[in-house]
Amino acid sequence: xxxxxxxxxxxxxxxxxxxxxxxxxxxxxxxxxxxxxxxxxxxxxxxxxxxxxxxxxxxxxxxxxxxxxxxxxxxxxxxxxxxxxxxxxxxxxxxxxxxxxxxxxxxxxxxxxxxxxxxxxxxxxxxxxxxxxxxxxxxxxxxxxxxxxxxxxxxxxxxxxxxxxxxxxxxxxxxxxxxxxxxxxxxxxxxxxxxxxxxxxxxxxxxxxxxxxxxxxxxxxxxxxxxxxxxxxxxxxxxxxxxxxxxxxxxxxxxxxxxxxxxxxxxxxxxxxxxxxxxxxxxxxxx
Amino acid sequence: xxxxxxxxxxxxxxxxxxxxxxxxxxxxxxxxxxxxxxxxxxxxxxxxxxxxxxxxxxxxxxxxxxxxxxxxxxxxxxxxxxxxxxxxxxxxxxxxxxxxxxxxxxxxxxxxxxxxxxxxxxxxxxxxxxxxxxxxxxxxxxxxxxxxxxxxxxxxxxxxxxxxxxxxxxxxxxxxxxxxxxxxxxxxxxxxxxxxxxxxxxxxxxxxxxxxxxxxxxxxxxxxxxxxxxxxxxxxxxxxxxxxxxxxxxxxxxxxxxxxxxxxxxxxxxxxxxxxxxxxxxxxxxxxxxxxxxxxxxxxxxxxxxxxxxxxxxxxxxxxxxxxxxxxxxxxxxxxxxxxxxxxxxxxxxxxxxxxxxxxxxxxxxxxxxxxxxxxxxxxxxxxxxxxxxxxxxxxxxxxxxxxxxxxxxxxxxxxxxxxxxx
Numbered sequence: 216x217x218x219x220x221x222x223x224x225x226x227x228x229x230x231x232x233x234x235x236x237x238x239x240x241x242x243x244x245x246x247x248x249x250x251x252x253x254x255x256x257x258x259x260x261x262x263x264x265x266x267x268x269x270x271x272x273x274x275x276x277x278x279x280x281x282x283x284x285x286x287x288x289x290x291x292x293x294x295x296x297x298x299x300x301x302x303x304x305x306x307x308x309x310x311x312x313x314x315x316x317x318x319x320x321x322x323x324x325x326x327x328x329x330x331x332x333x334x335x336x337x338x339x340x341x342x343x344x345x346x347x348x349x350x351x352x353x354x355x356x357x358x359x360x361x362x363x364x365x366x367x368x369x370x371x372x373x374x375x376x377x378x379x380x381x382x383x384x385x386x387x388x389x390x391x392x393x394x395x396x397x398x399x400x401x402x403x404x405x406x407x408x409x410x411x412x413x414x415x416x417x418x419x420x421x422x423x424x425x426x427x428x429x430x431x432x433x434x435x436x437x438x439x440x441x442x443x444x445x446x447x448x449x450x451x452x453x454x455x456x457x458x459x460x461x462x463x464x465x466x467x468x469x470x471x472x473x474x475x476x477x478x479x480x481x482x483x484x485x486x487x488x489x490x491x492x493x494x495x496x497x498x499x500x501x502x
Numbered sequence: 503x504x505x506x507x508x509x510x511x512x513x514x515x516x517x518x519x520x521x522x523x524x525x526x527x528x529x530x531x532x533x534x535x536x537x538x539x540x541x542x543x544x545x546x547x548x549x550x551x552x553x554x555x556x557x558x559x560x561x562x563x564x565x566x567x568x569x570x571x572x573x574x575x576x577x578x579x580x581x582x583x584x585x586x587x588x589x590x591x592x593x594x595x596x597x598x599x600x601x602x603x604x605x606x607x608x609x610x611x612x613x614x615x616x617x618x619x620x621x622x623x624x625x626x627x628x629x630x631x632x633x634x635x636x637x638x639x640x641x642x643x644x645x646x647x648x649x650x651x652x653x654x655x656x657x658x659x660x661x662x663x664x665x666x667x668x669x670x671x672x673x674x675x676x677x678x679x680x681x682x683x684x685x686x687x688x689x690x691x692x693x694x695x696x697x698x699x700x701x702x703x704x705x706x707x708x709x710x711x712x713x714x715x716x717x718x719x720x721x722x723x724x725x726x727x728x729x730x731x732x733x734x735x736x737x738x739x740x741x742x743x744x745x746x747x748x749x750x751x752x753x754x755x756x757x758x759x760x761x762x763x764x765x766x767x768x769x770x771x772x773x774x775x776x777x778x779x780x781x782x783x784x785x786x787x788x789x790x791x792x793x794x795x796x797x798x799x800x801x802x803x804x805x806x807x808x809x810x811x812x813x814x815x816x817x818x819x820x821x822x823x824x825x826x827x828x829x830x831x832x833x834x835x836x837x838x839x840x841x842x843x844x845x846x847x848x849x850x851x852x853x854x855x856x857x858x859x860x861x862x863x864x865x866x867x868x869x870x871x872x873x874x875x876x877x878x879x880x881x882x883x884x885x886x887x888x889x890x891x892x893x894x895x896x897x898x899x900x901x902x903x904x905x906x907x908x909x910x911x912x913x914x915x916x917x918x919x920x921x922x923x924x925x
Contacts, residue, residue, distance in 0.1 A: 229613070231598060232606035251638040258624050258635055336618045337639055338598035496601045499594070500517060 238485070239492045245340045255347040260354070274355045275362050278314060282307040289432045298434045298465045301370055304377075307363055308459050309431030312393065315356040316451060317422050319397025322348045324404035324418055327494070331502045341495040342488075345401055349394045356390070367462065378464025385461060389454055396450050396480040402487030406494040409502055430455055435467040443472070450476035450483075505610070507691055507722050508573040508596070513605035515566040515591050515746075557745055565591040566602070567746040575611075578723040580737035580754055582730070582761055585894060588746040589726050593617060596693055596724065611690035611722070614641050618695070620680030620888060625669035629660055629679055632668055636683045650686045657712075658682035673822070673883040685712040691722045728877070728895050730758045730834025762832065771897050772800045783820055784880060786893045787857070788813035804871060804903040804917040808864040812878075814850075815857045823850045823882040823890060827862060830895075832873035837915055850880070870917045871903040871910045 245252075264271055282303055289295045290302030297305035323345040327334065330344055371377050408414045429451045430438075438446060446452045453469075453476035460466030557564045566588045573579055583589050594600045596607060597615035622639045623632050633654055637647040647654075655661050658678040660671070668676055727733050733740060733754055740757040742750040750757050772791040779785055792809040793799045802808050812825075825842040840862070842848045849860060875898045880891040903909045903917055 227608040227610050229609045230606055231595060231601065231609070233601050233603055248638070248641075250644040253644070254631075254635040254638050257631065258627060261626050261631070262624065333622050333639070335594075335599060336621045337615065339639060339641070499600050 235496075237493070238489050240342075240488060241340065245342055245346075248340050248343055251339055252343050252347050252350075255343060256351050259347065259351045263351070263355075271358060274358050278307060278310050278359050278362070281310050285310070285432060295433050296437065298436060298459075300459075300463055300465055301375055304366060304370055304375075304463060305434075305459070306432065307366060308462065309429075309455050311356065311359040311363055312455050312458050313426055313429065313431055313451070314359065315352060315390075316393050316397050316454075317426070318352040318355065319349050319394060320401045320404065320422060321418065322352065323398060323401025324408065325415060326401070326405040327409045327498050327502055328405075328412070328415070331499070334502075335499050342491065345398055345405070345491075348401075349398050353390065353394065376464075377462075379462050380460075380464055382457075382461040382468075385457070389457060389461075392450065392477065392480055393454055395484050396454075399480070399484035399487035402491040403483070406487075406490035409494055409498050425449075425451075430467075435472075444475070447472040447475045448479055450480045452476065505575045506572045507575045507610045508724075509608045510569055510571050510596075511605050511607070513566055513569045513592075513595060513602045513607060514564065515588075515595065515600075516562040516564055516603045518561055518563075564746050566595070568605070569743075569746075569748055570605075571741060571748060571751060573722060573724065575722055576720045577739060578725065578737040580733035580740035580757075581724060581726045581743060582728075582733060582740055582757065583743035587743045589743055590695075591746075592743070593693060593695060593724075593726055609691065612641075613691040613693065614687045614689035615693035616640075616684050616687070616695065617693075618889070619677065619684050623668060623676070623680060623888070625884075626667055628667050629655075629664040629671070633679070633683055636680065640684065640687055641689070642687065646688075654679075654682045654686050657685065657708075669884070671883070673824075673881070676883050676888075681709050685709055689721070691724075693724045693726075695726050729830070729836065730762070731836065732834075734758060734834070758834070762834075772798050772899065774896050776893060778815070780817065782891050783818040784814060784816045784823060784853075785891045786812055786878060786880065786896075787815050789876075789878070789893075789896050791897050791899050792861075800898070801900045801902060803905075804869075804901050805866050805905055807866045808899050808901075810862040810864075810876060810897070812860045812862070813857060814853075814860065816853050816855050819852055819855060820882050820884070820890060821852045822884040823853070823880060824848055825850050825860075825862075826879045826881060828877045829864070829869070829874050830877065832875070837869060837874065867918050868916065869901055870912060870914055871901045873900045874898060 285306045286302045289306065290297065326341070326344050326348075334341065367377060367379075404414065404418055408418075428446075429449060430446065435443060435446060435452060435456050453472045456467040457473065458466070460468040557567065569588075569592065581589050581592065591600075593615065594617075595602050596609075597613075597617065599617075620636060622636055624635065627635065630651075633651065634644065634647055637650075638644065642650075655664055658675070658681070660675050660679050663671065663675065668679070671679070723736070725733065725737055737754050739752065740750075740754040741748050742757050742761050750760055773789070775788045776786055778787070790798050790811045791800065792811050793802065794806055794809065827840045828836055829838045829840075830836050842850045875895050877895045878893050879889065881888060882890055901917070903912055906912055906917070906919065
């Protein structure tokens with residue numbers, strides 16, 4: 216062919232071929248599409264907040280109602296010890312952390328199915344969607360966190376011994392960890408649901424079960440020390456305990472639990488990214 | 503201008519039959535269990551059109567079978583072929599929606615593809631917000647959209663409603679705005695699917711004009727269409743695809759003649775059924791071309807009406823659903839456009855769940871003697887995905903004139919008998 220003679224002189228901006236490495240994460244491209252990320256976040260924000268008259272109000276009401284229900288069940292009826300904290304403060308801290316995590320997982324886990332139509336019509340880095348989901352959910356968390364702070368202040372004035380400490384500066388890191396872990400888990404589930412749709416139904420139940428296996432309605436100190444490592448593999452354990460410790464000065468703050476959680480988080484995120492970037496290339500053929 | 507900007511090399515795309523439709527763990531276990539006992543896979547797809555059998559090798563269906571071609575900078579290339587020939591698969595690979603199974607495509611330059619207008623439009627967002635969202639989905643940056651914003655709004659003629667949520671737009675306004683964003687894309691290489699075939703004619707002209715402007719600026723364009731007239735108008739060169747292979751490449755006029763000669767596209771098809779697609783909120787399941795007596799027929803006299811009978815299944819009540827139809831002459835010229843708003847009330851609007859039948863009657867003595875093909879599309883701007891069902895070109899009929907003096911030699915668009923009178 217004539218063209219092959221000038222091949223060397225040619226410059227290609229893009230090559231579309233069947234395969235790429237096991238982790239094909241094009242961060243530069245995601246950065247180039249950052250405006251799209253913004254507009255997707257804006258879209259989700261409008262869809263979540265503008266539609267209902269009460270909009271943001273629900274995000275406040277939901278953890279409050281949950282806290283009341285769980286305080287009655289676990290605090291008053293079962294009488295779970297709460298590390299000497301007022302049950303409301305204890306349960307609510309776990310609930311708002313868990314809300315953020317489960318929202319990240321559940322909302323990113325249907326990325327492919329919910330966006331099949333757009334994905335079938337146009338290309339953009341698919342990761343934009345789960346990333347925008349994780350960021351937009353942070354807003355909901357911020358609202359709930361604000362309410363929680365009000366409760367802390369109220370109880371502090373009531374004379375309850377609450378000792379926030381210097382580690383509160385770790386809060387952003389903690390949130391990044393939840394986001395990373397929620398994103399990783401969501402990416403894994405979203406990749407698997409393209410093959411097995413029934414997994415989407417199992418997910419709602421799975422998350423619920425997972426919540427009860429996380430020290431939200433009980434303190435980790437209730438678990439015998441030799442079994443604690445089982446809980447520590449779940450990064451949400453260290454996150455919830457650390458969250459309580461830095462805000463209330465009461466919780467199970469152990470470096471080894473924290474590091475084990477961090478390792479699991481990292482592994483989950485990497486597996487999620489590998490699966491997602493692998494599936495996204497041909498997902499539209501099977502969805 | 504001899505620089506090659508798209509090079510497609512030996513691209514193959516196969517689909518594994520059977521895998522496409524599994525989708526649940528239960529089915530996979532079932533197949534696995536059957537395989538274990540040496541039985542036939544109960545989930546295997548067995549309905550393959552006989553004409554597609556030569557594209558099957560074992561369990562693999564060859565959607566694209568070793569495609570290679572080059573496009574030079576500034577070229578406008580039409581891609582034509584029957585439904586299912588592989589055009590859409592090729593477009594999807596070029597637009598990076600999916601990857602080839604083998605081979606590679608190399609591209610030099612900023613590329614944008616337009617397989618649909620208004621992708622990502624959200625009903626709750628205002629016109630302004632949707633312009634930004636849609637523009638950035640299409641690959642524009644915020645700054646680029648801002649720069650073009652006024653032009654887009656003026657082009658769409660929606661200035662006074664730009665801060666109103668698009669759910670309150672009329673379908674005309676909605677389509678115009680969606681088109682306007684797409685028309686103001688400024689890539690170096692543009693890939694366009696049949697999207698231009700929607701919208702009202704006046705606006706379509708404006709859009710094709712705009713596309714013409716873009717292409718005269720030295721942009722490279724790949725254009726897929728069923729409308730031979732549009733391909734002829736926009737593209738000097740065409741590729742003809744059949745059964746996943748490129749069977750002809752050359753000047754559009756020759757290629758189009760070849761295509762019409764050998765495929766005849768839907769020529770002679772008077773009855774078509776469509777496989778159930780549960781994803782669709784409403785779907786055309788069957789169409790028949792009927793005579794007044796209710797018989798399936800292809801060749802009609804100009805003196806009798808042609809009746810199209812549509813069997814449609816509704817999985818949902820869809821407010822605002824309407825049908826859109828065009829009738830094209832065998833050379834691809836659009837002869838007439840119609841939609842279900844021609845009847846009042848629109849019979850497709852808000853139909854109950856279930857199967858319903860509709861007819862479209864083309865009155866006697868309206869169209870001139872010729873061969874015609876019918877294109878159908880069902881749309882609602884209030885449905886989940888704006889295009890509810892796009893069966894596209896579905897059937898055909900032929901009209902013969904036996905009664906007028908000139909008979910079949912009567913040229914033009916109409917066969918209407920006019921009154922000549924001495925007064």
